[in-house]
Amino acid sequence: MAEHTSSGGPTLEEGGETRRDFLYLATGAMAAAGTVIAIWPFIDFMNPSRDVLALSTADVDLSPIEVGQAITVTWRGKPVFVRRRTAVEIESAANVNLADLPDPQPDSARVKKPEWLIQIGICTHLGCIPLGQRPGDPRGDYGGWFCPCHGSHYDTSGRIRKGPAPRNLDLPPYQFVDDGRIRIG
Numbered sequence: 073m074a075e076h077t078s079s080g081g082p083t084l085e086e087g088g089e090t091r092r093d094f095l096y097l098a099t100g101a102m103a104a105a106g107t108v109i110a111i112w113p114f115i116d117f118m119n120p121s122r123d124v125l126a127l128s129t130a131d132v133d134l135s136p137i138e139v140g141q142a143i144t145v146t147w148r149g150k151p152v153f154v155r156r157r158t159a160v161e162i163e164s165a166a167n168v169n170l171a172d173l174p175d176p177q178p179d180s181a182r183v184k185k186p187e188w189l190i191q192i193g194i195c196t197h198l199g200c201i202p203l204g205q206r207p208g209d210p211r212g213d214y215g216g217w218f219c220p221c222h223g224s225h226y227d228t229s230g231r232i233r234k235g236p237a238p239r240n241l242d243l244p245p246y247q248f249v250d251d252g253r254i255r256i257g
């Protein structure tokens with residue numbers, strides 16, 4: 073398995089997650105989140121019915137996100153994690169023995185394009201928001217996300233690997249509108 077980084081092979085850090093990338097990420101995340109969040113006051117003002125709310129979508133511009141960076145956007149009141157994965161992260165996610173997973177699911181079933189992982193950022197244990205999106209966040213033992221509430225570790229595919237969470241991070245419905253944009257919902 074390739075999820076750990078202590079052997080002689082390439083590490084997740086070497087996959088492009090430099091300090092500079094994280095600083096850039098912070099700026100990109102704020103800009104992108106602001107774009108999406110700005111939609112909400114309008115929707116709240118309209119006081120949409122449940123049916124309308126169920127149909128609501130969020131478009132996300134992927135173009136500012138560099139390899140190794142991530143942003144968090146809001147869709148229907150939920151945080152959605154969008155990460156542009158490095159080659160090492162993709163390889164780490166793919167080279168896993170499914171029999172070792174608490175909630176077996178191949179990485180290919182969790183992405184439409186390997187570079188882009190889009191998932192709902194809510195821990196499947198008791199609903200905390202896992203860490204791993206912001207610069208300097210702990211990412212747990214498997215390089216993905218870490219939920220400090222009770223110690224759940226998610227890998228670079230958002231699959232639960234260790235801790236009390238019963239299943240992988242959920243995936244929102246989405247589609248690629250074009251190469252640089254997705255529509256969630």
Ligand code: FES
Nearest residue numbers: 195197198219222
């Ligand atoms: S809510 Fe995430 S580990 Fe408990």
